[in-house]
Amino acid sequence: MTLPFGYRYASSYAGIRKVEKEDLALIVSDGSATCAGVFTQNRVQAAPVRLCRANLKESGGIARAILINAGNANCATRTGDRVALTTSRAAAKALKVPVSQVLPTSTGVIGVELNPKLITNALPGLASSLSADGFEKVSRAIMTTDTRPKTSTAEVAIGKGVVRIAGMTKGSGMIMPMMATTLGFVMTDAAISAPQLRSMLREAAEESYNRLSVDGDTSTNDSLLLMANGASGVTVGPRDRGLFMDALVHLCQELAREIARDGEGARKLVTIQVNGTRSGDEAARIARTIANSPLVKTAIGGSDPNWGRILCAAGNAGVIFDPNVTDVYMQGVRVCRNGLAANYNEPALIEKLNESEVSVRVVIHGDGTGEARFWTCDFTEGYIQINGSYRT
Amino acid sequence: MTLPFGYRYASSYAGIRKVEKEDLALIVSDGSATCAGVFTQNRVQAAPVRLCRANLKESGGIARAILINAGNANCATRTGDRVALTTSRAAAKALKVPVSQVLPTSTGVIGVELNPKLITNALPGLASSLSADGFEKVSRAIMTTDTRPKTSTAEVAIGKGVVRIAGMTKGSGMIMPMMATTLGFVMTDAAISAPQLRSMLREAAEESYNRLSVDGDTSTNDSLLLMANGASGVTVGPRDRGLFMDALVHLCQELAREIARDGEGARKLVTIQVNGTRSGDEAARIARTIANSPLVKTAIGGSDPNWGRILCAAGNAGVIFDPNVTDVYMQGVRVCRNGLAANYNEPALIEKLNESEVSVRVVIHGDGTGEARFWTCDFTEGYIQINGSYRT
Numbered sequence: 001m002t003l004p005f006g007y008r009y010a011s012s013y014a015g016i017r018k019v020e021k022e023d024l025a026l027i028v029s030d031g032s033a034t035c036a037g038v039f040t041q042n043r044v045q046a047a048p049v050r051l052c053r054a055n056l057k058e059s060g061g062i063a064r065a066i067l068i069n070a071g072n073a074n075c076a077t078r079t080g081d082r083v084a085l086t087t088s089r090a091a092a093k094a095l096k097v098p099v100s101q102v103l104p105t106s107t108g109v110i111g112v113e114l115n116p117k118l119i120t121n122a123l124p125g126l127a128s129s130l131s132a133d134g135f136e137k138v139s140r141a142i143m144t145t146d147t148r149p150k151t152s153t154a155e156v157a158i159g160k161g162v163v164r165i166a167g168m169t170k171g172s173g174m175i176m177p178m179m180a181t182t183l184g185f186v187m188t189d190a191a192i193s194a195p196q197l198r199s200m201l202r203e204a205a206e207e208s209y210n211r212l213s214v215d216g217d218t219s220t221n222d223s224l225l226l227m228a229n230g231a232s233g234v235t236v237g238p239r240d241r242g243l244f245m246d247a248l249v250h251l252c253q254e255l256a257r258e259i260a261r262d263g264e265g266a267r268k269l270v271t272i273q274v275n276g277t278r279s280g281d282e283a284a285r286i287a288r289t290i291a292n293s294p295l296v297k298t299a300i301g302g303s304d305p306n307w308g309r310i311l312c313a314a315g316n317a318g319v320i321f322d323p324n325v326t327d328v329y330m331q332g333v334r335v336c337r338n339g340l341a342a343n344y345n346e347p348a349l350i351e352k353l354n355e356s357e358v359s360v361r362v363v364i365h366g367d368g369t370g371e372a373r374f375w376t377c378d379f380t381e382g383y384i385q386i387n388g389s390y391r392t
Numbered sequence: 393m394t395l396p397f398g399y400r401y402a403s404s405y406a407g408i409r410k411v412e413k414e415d416l417a418l419i420v421s422d423g424s425a426t427c428a429g430v431f432t433q434n435r436v437q438a439a440p441v442r443l444c445r446a447n448l449k450e451s452g453g454i455a456r457a458i459l460i461n462a463g464n465a466n467c468a469t470r471t472g473d474r475v476a477l478t479t480s481r482a483a484a485k486a487l488k489v490p491v492s493q494v495l496p497t498s499t500g501v502i503g504v505e506l507n508p509k510l511i512t513n514a515l516p517g518l519a520s521s522l523s524a525d526g527f528e529k530v531s532r533a534i535m536t537t538d539t540r541p542k543t544s545t546a547e548v549a550i551g552k553g554v555v556r557i558a559g560m561t562k563g564s565g566m567i568m569p570m571m572a573t574t575l576g577f578v579m580t581d582a583a584i585s586a587p588q589l590r591s592m593l594r595e596a597a598e599e600s601y602n603r604l605s606v607d608g609d610t611s612t613n614d615s616l617l618l619m620a621n622g623a624s625g626v627t628v629g630p631r632d633r634g635l636f637m638d639a640l641v642h643l644c645q646e647l648a649r650e651i652a653r654d655g656e657g658a659r660k661l662v663t664i665q666v667n668g669t670r671s672g673d674e675a676a677r678i679a680r681t682i683a684n685s686p687l688v689k690t691a692i693g694g695s696d697p698n699w700g701r702i703l704c705a706a707g708n709a710g711v712i713f714d715p716n717v718t719d720v721y722m723q724g725v726r727v728c729r730n731g732l733a734a735n736y737n738e739p740a741l742i743e744k745l746n747e748s749e750v751s752v753r754v755v756i757h758g759d760g761t762g763e764a765r766f767w768t769c770d771f772t773e774g775y776i777q778i779n780g781s782y783r784t
Contacts, residue, residue: 042707043707043713043715044703044706044707044715044731045707073700076700076728076731076733077732077733078732078733109700110700111699111703111728215686216608216684216685217701218708293608293609294609294775299779299780301776302780304780308465308467308468308501308612309502311436311468311502312436312467312502312610312611313609314436315436315437316435316609316610317435319435320435323436336503339436340468340469341468341470341503341504341505379776380776380780381777383686384690384693384771384772384773384775384776387687387691387694388691388693388694388772
């Protein structure tokens with residue numbers, strides 16, 4: 001599997017985090033790329049999110065570079081806008097590209113002033129160390145409480161040739177993206193027009209990042225960016241859209257799943273599937289409510305086939321459905337049939353629930369054809385320990 | 393403080409729980425009482441909730457007895473409706489009252505068949521042991537994971553004399569009541585018409601139980617019942633409504649606060665106050681979102697004045713407000729001013745956050761006059777431990 005052509009990557013430690021662990025990164029396209037972004041729907045938005053939006057608008061969806069820092073969200077800070085602009089300008093200068101084609105993103109603590117000098121001083125060195133094989137190193141530099149980097153790659157053979165896609169993302173708390181998650185960067189060497197790219201990203205995010213929750217909190221900094229630089233020489237036209245989208249959605253789902261799997265304190269990746277609602281939106285609402293139920297998530301953590309909590313959470317989703325025609329499955333075993341306890345081998349199921357991947361399926365029998373899939377993780381003491389002492 | 397006149401109470405161990413701890417209780421009015429109830433808004437509703445509603449409708453808001461069992465929610469069970477009816481009938485027979493004037497309520501595990509014989513066999517003995525001073529004993533019998541009973545009493549002097557109110561309630565997980573909470577029983581010896589009583593209970597619940605969340609999960613069994621038997625000989629008329637409501641709201645808020653304080657694993661009672669939204673409903677939505685944020689609740693558990701998480705949660709409430717004119721206070725200390733870090737003494741504040749009651753206040757400066765108060769608790773390892781192994 002090769003990375004998309006025409007991108008280079010660099011990362012270094014700029015002193016933003018207290019611990020000496022890389023915290024600054026660049027992703028750069030050698031040539032001009034189209035770019036689309038989806039961002040947090042939180043009313044409180046970090047300065048880099050605002051500048052990203054403005055730059056994408058000003059450039060008409062063209063970008064050359066993504067500037068990323070971890071360790072500080074540059075949100076709710078007095079100097080936020082200035083810091084985002086100053087550091088983007090420094091990156092533009094070091095890379096010799098227009099400032100509107102630099103997209104700044106930040107993740108970390110909220111409400112602490114970010115010293116721009118740490119970034120501007122590091123940028124010349126960072127720019128000179130860009131390399132085509134820095135992808136994996138950058139995927140580590142953007143981590144906060146993540147325990148491992150999260151990447152995914154794909155190759156798509158479309159009519160005129162092969163294009164490549166590569167993505168990286170980070171978790172792992174304050175995660176319930178609405179339109180996007182914390183940070184995600186996807187690069188392709190396909191040539192795709194900016195409006196096309198926007199619609200593709202929106203669609204892919206809806207089926208991946210927007211179906212993900214670690215703790216039900218939507219961050220102030222969520223940004224998912226997709227760049228297409230055309231370095232493959234292959235254009236994705238209307239006829240190729242389906243093939244390309246399949247790969248893009250799959251890749252984004254892989255990234256989203258990795259975030260759930262590595263949720264703060266998580267031991268298990270939980271996939272929730274809901275079928276039989278009147279619409280896909282209703283299915284997603286039920287799946288989301290189950291995914292955000294602390295009682296469901298702690299039960300799964302304890303390998304307890306407590307389907308009552310699943311049915312109860314479904315009932316809280318604000319969706320009209322009949323519990324009397326509703327089945328619940330865990331690990332493929334029907335634990336609830338028509339709203340009542342089903343016959344199943346409980347010790348065998350508990351054994352299965354000890355696995356690192358757990359599936360929950362809610363099936364409503366009737367005329368409805370709505371369905372949705374959603375990813376989350378179990379809820380453990382680890383989450384409490386991480387978040388009871390994150391900042392102080 | 394004396395209990396309301398004209399009520400008797402009894403409790404015993406009927407074998408519904410595995411551990412030998414009282415699990416069956418009766419609250420009986422000596423004479424006919426008006427009665428109002430508010431119930432869960434979950435789509436999945438337990439059989440006793442359905443029968444309670446039906447009985448109140450059939451009797452026109454008249455009741456003589458409340459039958460309560462802990463240890464089994466009688467929800468999502470094959471025999472649910474039959475068990476609720478059979479046990480209510482047995483209570484009616486033992487008490488010699490019409491069956492529509494018996495209100496059954498259950499709390500405990502979902503999806504496990506409840507053996508009605510355990511209850512019907514115990515009822516004659518229970519009925520013969522009714523006593524005016526069994527109030528406190530019943531408040532213990534209805535507990536599930538509660539660590540202590542939750543009661544509150546009041547005396548109200550209105551024009552024509554004194555009336556008494558007494559309430560008991562239970563927590564302490566699956567708690568985010570919508571219209572009512574898990575179980576709450578409030579008795580008064582005032583005489584109040586059934587329609588009046590309904591409107592009073594709705595109003596009181598809105599300001600108390602509906603402003604409470606332990607874990608964001610609304611139970612299938614939430615029931616709050618208010619009985620008024622007139623044994624004081626004092627009627628609450630339109631002119632006395634204000635005085636009586638003040639006492640009733642206060643009493644219900646005390647019960648709600650006790651539930652929050654004793655939330656599963658909780659070490660701290662958290663009161664969230666929001667001011668300055670366009671409406672009270674918007675303020676309540678922001679307060680609720682903060683109260684349900686695991687990140688806010690774990691930070692408070694860790695005595696971390698992490699106001700960024702509070703502001704972020706407020707931004708997720710789906711309410712339009714300007715973070716740039718928003719202040720956040722913790723323990724009365726302004727930690728965020730106009731959306732930015734305020735100057736405050738952090739070590740001193742951390743000390744204050746170690747107390748057993750924590751206040752969070754969000755003030756949006758502008759024209760809005762909406763306000764709301766909400767109660768929750770901190771989020772600790774204890775919650776995970778309790779819920780990772782509740783059933784198995």
